[in-house]
Amino acid sequence: MxxxxxxxxxxxxxxxxxxxxxxxxxxxxxxxxMSLKHHFGTSTAWMSAAASGNSLISFVIFIVLSRLLAPEDIGLVAFALIVVELGKILVNAGLSQAIVRHTDWDNRYAATGFYLNLILAALVTLLVIFLAAPLTAQLYDPRAKQLLQVLAIIFFLEGVKAIHEGKLKREFDFRTIALRTVAGSLLAGALGIVLALNGFGVWALVWQQIVNQLIVTLVTLYAARWWPGWQFSIIDARTLVRFSTPLTLAQAINNIASKVYEILVGLLLGPAAMGFFRVGGRALFILQDILLKPFEQTLLPALARISDNEARAQNTLRVMRMSAYITFPVFFGAAALGPEFIRLAFTDKWAESGTVMTWLALGIAPLVIGYQVNAALTASGQTRKVMAIASVAFALNCLIGLVLVRYGIAAAAAGFALRTYLTIFCNMLFFKQAFHVSILRQLGSVAPTFSAALAMFILVLAGKWLMPPHWSPGVQIVLLGSAGACCYIAIMSLVFRQETRHILGESAALAPARAKPVINKLQQWLGFI
Structure with missing residues (x-):
């Protein structure tokens, strides 16, 4: 260092x-x-800006498409995309993270990873076309077979770009990653809307996904300015496989675990119910992309450059505190106002999704801790612990899901929330074992913000009962959202004043230069400086 x-x-x-x-x-x-602190702050800002722009674009496009298409159409593609997302994890196989974590850039090492990715892409493509697609048609809906077989082209595109993306991340070129994401979402989304308006139905969503992946891949290859030579090392391949196998299994298990409720809803309740469930979670997935993913993606390269375990632990806790301060009130607010938001954005046709959004939002808070713990364990090379955490989450999701999904989509969403709170202690236990940080200390890093966000949630729910029922959802969201935000700020500034002072100080130190004056003004307004 x-x-x-x-x-x-x-x-x-x-x-x-x-x-x-x-x-x-x-x-x-x-x-x-340049300092890692500067890299981390700037990279996180870029990823946040990109996630915000991309999520806003994709959300508007999703709203338009959901109004043009039937719940069954949304449900059909949503189920197919679960298979695609799992396949992409197997194609990447953790090799991109291995490139990020590798001490120095090595052309032979990177080329070996590239060819491994191509082999995996070919295997996964064949597996999906000849096994997963027919199986999905038999268990879910016959119409899903052809959709999956066409979507399989995404695996090849993902395999081609994986190592190049790792190169961009290890160089902290998150600006390029950010811009390609926004460009892909905008252009592919526009195509999807045009196709939907011209009667392509479910295929509008399919071609939207393929074109998005194509744009992202082409921009990544161009920006990385690297192409592998005809080099392949058996020694490097063994090293890559040894590091990436537990990580890949963990990511695959995590992905399935997070989708268990959607899978069970689709299999047990049908494509229409799957569509309602997906709409209920769509806004939350976007909020996760904006608020959680930037920290998750930029923390790993930063921690990978730190050789001392104690330093990794301290900085993980710092990021955990800051991300909780921002995310907890947003997701608790989304939980309180979920039904109103669904009616406003998607119309009353999708009102059934409102309760789903409430329960799913309540379950996201523990993921703030889980993401940071996984990044710290991965940076330390302890991928077996990451896999163990994922296995616990998967087992609980299956158990709770099988019990609750039969009672409807709202019960399924409640099961997801219950699982996240149960598994968070597993995350903290492994973090304690790896970094010798007590569970009480980990909880203490997020307890003030959790308490304030929970109080805000209760206040907003009480306000909904007192508000005249004939007021429009938009008016309710504005009034109750503003009241909730003021409540959270007041509690954090008055009751947990020291915590707010600390977090704003950390934010000012990490933020890009252009953002520092805004944070400094906020500190002055609150009387901290």
């Missing part, structure tokens, strides 16, 4: 601390040639 200063062993260049005890913090804040 850096050389110690002469006369002050253990303190890194660029570190302003005189006390070697703060070295763990400085290891996150200093690097070569």
């Amino acid at each position: 850096g050389q110690a200063r002469p006369g002050n062993p253990g303190v890194l260049p660029g570190c302003t601390c005189a006390n070697p005890a703060c070295t763990s913090r400085c290891r996150f804040e200093t690097g070569t040639p």
Whole structure:
């Protein structure tokens, strides 16, 4: 990471601390040639901006398409995309993360990963075309077979770009990753709407997915400015497989675990119910992309550059506190106003999805901890622990899902929320084992924001009971949302004042230069500086 200063062993260049005890913090804040702190803050800002733009675009497109298409159409493609998302994980096989984590860029190592990805892409494509598609047709709906077979082209495109994407991430080129995501979403979404308006029905959604993947792949290949030579090392292949296999299994299990309720809803209740369930979760998936994914994607490359386990743990907790401060009130607010939001955005045709959104939103808060823990364990090379956490989540999801899904989509969403709270202690236990940080300390890093967000949730629910029923959903969202935000800010500023001071200070230190004046103004307004 850096050389110690002469006369002050253990303190890194660029570190302003005189006390070697703060070295763990400085290891996150200093690097070569630019500080990791700067890289992390700038990268997170880019990913947040991209996620916001991409999510806004994709959400508007999804609303338009959901109004043009029937619930069965949405449900058919939603189920097919579950298979596609799982296949993409198997194609990537954790090799992109291995490239990010590798100490130095090595052309032979990267080329070996590239050809492994192509082999995996071919295998997964054949598996889906000849096994998964017929099986889906038999268990779910015959119309899904052809959809899956056409969507299989996505696996080849994913395999071609995986190592190139790893190169961009290890170089902290999240600006390119951000821009390609927005471009792909916008162009493919526009195509999807045109096709839907011209009567293509479910195929509008299929071609939207394929074109989006094609654009992302082409931009990634161009931006990485690298192409593998005819190099393949058996030694490197073994190293890559040894690192990536547990991680791939963990990601696959995690993906299936997170989709168990959708899968069971589709299999037990049918495509229409699947469509309602997907709509109920769509806004939340977008909020996750905006608020959680940027931290998840940028934390791994940052932690991978830190060699000291204590430093990794401290900086993981710091990111956990900051992300909880931002995300908890948003998701608890979404839970309180879910039914009103669904009626406003998707019309009363999709009103059944409102309760689904409420339960799913309540279950997202624990994922804030889970994402950061997984990033820290992956950066430390402890992928078996990541796989163990995923296995526990999968088992609980299957158990709870099989019990509750038969009672309807609202019960299925409630089961998802229950599972996330049960598995969070597993995440914290493995974090404790890996980094020697007590569970109480981990809980303490998010307890103030959780308490304030929960109080806000209760206040907004009470306000809904008092509000005249004839008021439109839009008016209710604006009034109750504003009241909830004021409640959260007041509790954090008055009851948990020290926590807010600390988080704003951290945010100001991590934020890009253009954002610092805004944060400083907020600190002055709250009386912290």
